[in-house]
Amino acid sequence: MKNIEGYQDPTPGAAFGNIRREEHKREADRLSVISNLIQIMKQTAELAGFEVVGRIVLKDKHTGKEYR
Numbered sequence: 001m002k003n004i005e006g007y008q009d010p011t012p013g014a015a016f017g018n019i020r021r022e023e024h025k026r027e028a029d030r031l032s033v034i035s036n037l038i039q040i041m042k043q044t045a046e047l048a049g050f051e052v053v054g055r056i057v058l059k060d061k062h063t064g065k066e067y068r
Contacts, residue, residue: 034058034067 001013042052058067 030060031067 001009001016003009003012037058038056041056045052055068059065060067
């Protein structure tokens with residue numbers, strides 16, 4: 001990364017890299033939770049005598065992001 005004057009400034013680049021890594025880790029953790037939740041939902045349906053035949057769509061209440 002370069003600063004306003006055009007000189008190399010690695011500090012902001014390193015900071016952005018750290019932020020991106022943290023975001024990716026949070027998203028990977030979230031996807032793991034969702035994967036487990038889907039399995040629980042399918043098992044619950046099976047125990048109740050049903051079968052999930054379509055896609056289960058989940059929406060995060062905090063971020064509004066939908067997981068398909």
